[in-house]
Amino acid sequence: MLLSHGERKILSELVKNRNRMLGCQREAHALRVLVAQALNFSGIMMMIVEFRYYVLHRVQGPKHVGKINKTAEEWKAMLSAEQYRVTRESGTEAPFSGEYDQFQDEGRYLCVCCGHALFDSQSKFIAGCGWPSFHSELSEANIVQRPDSSQGGGRIELLCRNCDAHLGHIFPDGPPPTGMRYCINSASLVFEPDGDQA
Ligand SMILES: [Zn+2]
Numbered sequence: 551m552l553l554s555h556g557e558r559k560i561l562s563e564l565v566k567n568r569n570r571m572l573g574c575q576r577e578a579h580a581l582r583v584l585v586a587q588a589l590n591f592s593g594i595m596m597m598i599v600e601f602r603y604y605v606l607h608r609v610q611g612p613k614h615v616g617k618i619n620k621t622a623e624e625w626k627a628m629l630s631a632e633q634y635r636v637t638r639e640s641g642t643e644a645p646f647s648g649e650y651d652q653f654q655d656e657g658r659y660l661c662v663c664c665g666h667a668l669f670d671s672q673s674k675f676i677a678g679c680g681w682p683s684f685h686s687e688l689s690e691a692n693i694v695q696r697p698d699s700s701q702g703g704g705r706i707e708l709l710c711r712n713c714d715a716h717l718g719h720i721f722p723d724g725p726p727p728t729g730m731r732y733c734i735n736s737a738s739l740v741f742e743p744d745g746d747q748a
Pocket residue numbers: 661662663664665666710711712713714715
């Protein structure tokens with residue numbers, strides 16, 4: 551079963567864009583069916599496409615579904631004004647004001663925008679700086695670090711890998727084992743108690 555150059559191109563686009571499409575499984579499937587129909591795929595070809603999609607999804611894992619892109623209006627509809635200001639406009643909540651600053655329950659902290667798991671309560675410590683502080687991130691968090699030129703520069707900004715939410719900054723004055731302090735806005739987090747994990 552040979553595909554023409556054009557068909558191969560569309561197929562590779564389809565596979566390349568799978569992450570974006572994974573944002574909505576049903577729409578992703580509908581889109582693939584649509585493309586398959588446009589290409590006049592036979593049933594067996596459609597099965598190959600579906601199988602390849604399935605394998606790629608499995609290999610990549612459902613946690614890494616690619617960037618979540620929403621409009622400002624969509625973010626505003628699902629976040630509080632403070633959560634929006636901090637996560638989408640790189641804001642900083644007032645020190646000692648956030649709900650997780652002194653919080654010590656056991657569980658995980660997820661990105662408030664997309665639910666991506668970021669920190670475990672075991673890495674949390676009271677730094678006295680006024681913001682929730684962690685010495686380590688979860689290995690699957692894979693938090694993005696980016697030089698921050700605001701306020702005179704020199705700081706490293708932390709962003710959610712999945713949705714680009716601004717989380718806070720990282721400083722090299724934390725406790726062992728890493729010596730780092732992830733200084734995070736409460737407004738960027740949502741707490742998930744132990745036992746609530748899916
Ligand atoms: Zn996120």
